[in-house]
Amino acid sequence: MSVFQEVAALLAIASAVGLVGIALRQPLIVSFIAVGILVGPSGFGIVSGGIVIETLARLGIALLLFLVGLKLDIGLIRSFGRVALATGLGQVAFTSIGGFLICLALGMGAVEALYVAVALTFSSTIIIVKLLSDKREIDALHGRIALGFLIVQDICVVIAMIALSAFGAVAGEGGGAALARALGGGLALVAVAGLFMRYLAEPLLTRMAREPELLVVFAIGWAAVGAAAADAVGLSKELGGLLAGVSLGSTSVREAIAARLAPLRDFLLLFFFLELGALFDFSAVGGELARAAVLSVFVLVGNPLIVMAIMGVMGYRKRTGFLAGLTVAQISEFSLVFIALGHALGHVGPEAVGLTTLVGIVTIALSTYMIVHSFTLYRWCEPFLGLFERRRALREDHLLAAGEAPERPVILCGLGRYGTAIAERLAERGIGFLGVDFDPEAVRAFQRRGWPAIYGDITDPTFVAHLPLAHAAWVVVAVPHTTGVLGHADTTDALVGALRQAGFRGRIALTATFPGQAARLKALGAEVVLSPFADAADEAVQRLLAAAPPQPATA
Numbered sequence: 001m002s003v004f005q006e007v008a009a010l011l012a013i014a015s016a017v018g019l020v021g022i023a024l025r026q027p028l029i030v031s032f033i034a035v036g037i038l039v040g041p042s043g044f045g046i047v048s049g050g051i052v053i054e055t056l057a058r059l060g061i062a063l064l065l066f067l068v069g070l071k072l073d074i075g076l077i078r079s080f081g082r083v084a085l086a087t088g089l090g091q092v093a094f095t096s097i098g099g100f101l102i103c104l105a106l107g108m109g110a111v112e113a114l115y116v117a118v119a120l121t122f123s124s125t126i127i128i129v130k131l132l133s134d135k136r137e138i139d140a141l142h143g144r145i146a147l148g149f150l151i152v153q154d155i156c157v158v159i160a161m162i163a164l165s166a167f168g169a170v171a172g173e174g175g176g177a178a179l180a181r182a183l184g185g186g187l188a189l190v191a192v193a194g195l196f197m198r199y200l201a202e203p204l205l206t207r208m209a210r211e212p213e214l215l216v217v218f219a220i221g222w223a224a225v226g227a228a229a230a231d232a233v234g235l236s237k238e239l240g241g242l243l244a245g246v247s248l249g250s251t252s253v254r255e256a257i258a259a260r261l262a263p264l265r266d267f268l269l270l271f272f273f274l275e276l277g278a279l280f281d282f283s284a285v286g287g288e289l290a291r292a293a294v295l296s297v298f299v300l301v302g303n304p305l306i307v308m309a310i311m312g313v314m315g316y317r318k319r320t321g322f323l324a325g326l327t328v329a330q331i332s333e334f335s336l337v338f339i340a341l342g343h344a345l346g347h348v349g350p351e352a353v354g355l356t357t358l359v360g361i362v363t364i365a366l367s368t369y370m371i372v373h374s375f376t377l378y379r380w381c382e383p384f385l386g387l388f389e390r391r392r393a394l395r396e397d398h399l400l401a402a403g404e405a406p407e408r409p410v411i412l413c414g415l416g417r418y419g420t421a422i423a424e425r426l427a428e429r430g431i432g433f434l435g436v437d438f439d440p441e442a443v444r445a446f447q448r449r450g451w452p453a454i455y456g457d458i459t460d461p462t463f464v465a466h467l468p469l470a471h472a473a474w475v476v477v478a479v480p481h482t483t484g485v486l487g488h489a490d491t492t493d494a495l496v497g498a499l500r501q502a503g504f505r506g507r508i509a510l511t512a513t514f515p516g517q518a519a520r521l522k523a524l525g526a527e528v529v530l531s532p533f534a535d536a537a538d539e540a541v542q543r544l545l546a547a548a549p550p551q552p553a554t555a
Contacts, residue, residue, distance in 0.1 A: 003052045010039050010046065014270055025372060027127045028266055029273075029333055030364050033357060036273040057275050059224060060268025061337055062241030066223035067265060068125075068154055069245025070254050083145055087310045088152025091328055094306040095121040095299070102298060106291050112352050115342045118160060119356050120299055124332030125150045127364065131371045132327070142323035145311070150327070157334050158242060185233020189226075189240065193247040205251050206441070209455065212260070219257045220264070222248065236341060252443060256456045259463040269333065275340070288351060292358040299363045300370075303328040308388040318389035322378050330367035331360050409433070409473045413458050413495075415442040418511070418532050419478030423451055434468065458495055464502040475499060476509040478530070496524050 014035045021031035039046040099117030108116065128146060137143045208215045223244045230240025248254060304325030311321035339356040342348045370377060410426060410433040412419055419435070423446070426433050435446045435453035446453035456463045458477075469475075477495065492510060499508065507527040512518050518529045 006046065006053070010035065010270070010274065013039060013046075026365055026368055027124075027131075029124070029127065029269075030361060030368075032270050032273040033361055035270065036275070039274060053271050053274060056268055056271040058227070058237055060265065060270070060272050062223050062227035062237050063220065063261065063265045063268055064333065064337070065238045065242035066219075066226070066245035067258055067261060068157070069242040069247075070249050070258055071245075083311060083314055083316070084148030084152055086314060087145070087307050087324070088149035088156075090310045091149065091303055091306050092121045092153060092156050095303060098302060099295070099298065102294065106294065108352075112348050115339060115348050116295070116352055116356060119335040119339045120295065120331055120359070122153055122157060122332045122334040122338070123150060123303070123328040123330060124334075124364065125154060127330070127332070127368070128327045128371070131368065135372070135374075137323075142320045145316075145320070146324045146327040149307075149324075157338075158239075160338060181234050186230075186235055186239075189229055189233065189235075189243055193226075193243050197247045197250055201248055201251050205248065205253050206444075209253050209256070210439075212256075212438075215253065215257065216260050216264075219248070219261060238337065238341070252455050255454060255463060255466060256438075259456065259466075272337075272340075288355045288358060292355055292362065295355075295359045296362040296366075299331060299359065300329045300366060308385070312388035312390060315390055318382070318385040319378060321388050322381065322385060323374055326367065326370050326374050326377070329370055330363040331356070336360055409471070411436060411467060411469070411472045411475045413437070413475065413477045414479035414511075415439070415446045415453060416478070420446070422476065422478055427451070434472075436467070458498065464498045464504075467502070469499070469502055469504045469506070472504070473506050474509060475504065475506065476530075477511055479511060492521065492524065496526075500525075 017035050018028065018031045037043050096117050099120045100113050103113030103116050128150060132143045208218055223241045226240040226244025227237035231237045307325035307328055308321035311324060335356060339353050343353050409431055412423055412433050413436045415435045415437040423433060435451060436456055436458055437443050443453045443455045458464055496508065508525055509528040509530055510521045510526040511530045512521055521529045
């Protein structure tokens with residue numbers, strides 16, 4: 001088949017396998033790996049490789065690392081500093097050392113055992129955030145702690161990528177000279193990224209945000225340029241993509257960029273998993289089933305146990321430790337990226353890639369069900385978890401007494417003149433609120449007044465999932481129905497659908513331009529329909545009557 005026919009066929013197969021995965025409540029990564037195996041040499045042999053698929057795969061990995069850098073939230077670690085660092089580093093150390101020893105006991109060589117052990121340390125932030133968001137647990141105590149130590153893991157990914165790039169430079173032609181060139185080039189890239197972040201990123205992206213399509217194109221181009229620049233100086237493309245993301249992570253539009261690039265990332269990652277499928281040899285992997293079973297049990301059981309042990313020592317309840325621990329009971333897409341890079345450098349063979357892929361399939365599939373049914377699992381395991389809780393969970397008691405997060409009873413969408421006027425009245429009454437708008441200038445103006453506001457598209461379900469909906473009693477849409485949040489017609493339906501999909505159960509207020517729209521907005525689920533012109537006219541007449549009632553005209 002031609003390249004176009006290959007791509008068309010694999011997209012059709014990916015869609016069909018994805019539907020099966022949805023029915024089985026599995027994340028896309030499992031479906032994509034299955035597609036890679038089905039269309040690779042061990043399956044139907046549909047995909048023969050080629051420069052096009054390889055390029056798309058490299059771009060997908062660069063974009064994946066770009067989004068990690070974009071959302072590398074050090075502030076979350078700071079808010080849960082000790083527990084995030086202790087559990088994150090403790091789990092990484094435990095899994096690395098324990099996994100290395102187990103791999104040696106299973107007959108692997110030292111280098112191969114080290115690669116596989118490091119690959120087992122990474123948990124999938126993407127999958128966990130999605131599952132916790134679907135369960136509306138992202139703002140719960142265990143959810144926030146889990147996000148904290150997942151960020152620590154992401155930092156460990158960065159360190160592992162840097163180390164791998166250095167090893168690649170040493171192993172390449174030139175040895176020490178290549179390493180010096182890579183380190184010098186890396187420092188130059190960091191300096192350029194720092195200058196860009198300090199002086200150009202915010203004003204440039206603020207202007208581009210006026211045209212969302214241009215913002216997306218720039219973000220993809222910036223990730224690709226970072227990857228290409230890193231490759232040119234002898235570092236990995238993945239490290240360049242991550243550095244490009246970090247350079248935009250301090251901008252006010254990072255959440256909007258992340259939300260818009262997530263579907264493209266998932267699409268491009270399909271091609272990476274196709275490449276993995278090409279390396280997945282059933283005849284070779286068949287002999288790895290016993291090893292895969294041992295390592296899968298190690299990840300599924302050992303990782304949660306170490307998290308529970310650390311959190312118990314630090315004073316958290318066994319329930320919190322158990323729920324947080326379940327989130328590390330799988331390996332991630334970064335594990336597969338890491339082991340694939342080791343194979344590309346010639347450090348490990350295809351057997352290690354197949355073994356890690358098999359462990360990934362097993363642990364991701366099973367841990368998904370474990371997280372979905374976490375409360376049922378806790379009830380079953382509770383009698384045996386007393387070892388993981390101190391007599392008095394002082395730290396958790398303190399956190400709960402202090403409040404887990406600042407409450408914003410109102411999320412105000414649309415920060416124009418009408419939305420700003422509503423915010424003024426809420427502020428006068430001491431009611432907390434969070435502003436949301438797709439216009440970066442409106443967000444800046446809102447923030448200059450000392451009010452919290454973020455840039456983003458509330459009709460995008462991915463963005464809505466990151467809003468603090470658990471603490472909101474109202475979502476007030478101060479944008480007329482005829483224009484919508486993005487300036488396009490009739491986006492109210494999508495907006496309400498995104499809120500409901502995110503699990504929002506509070507009240508919604510929508511804005512109507514014409515009286516005839518009120519009934520339709522009520523049918524959509526609006527508790528209150530705001531009519532700026534009619535409401536203003538009613539207020540004007542009341543003030544006139546209160547000041548001096550006009551006399552009726554006489555004949």
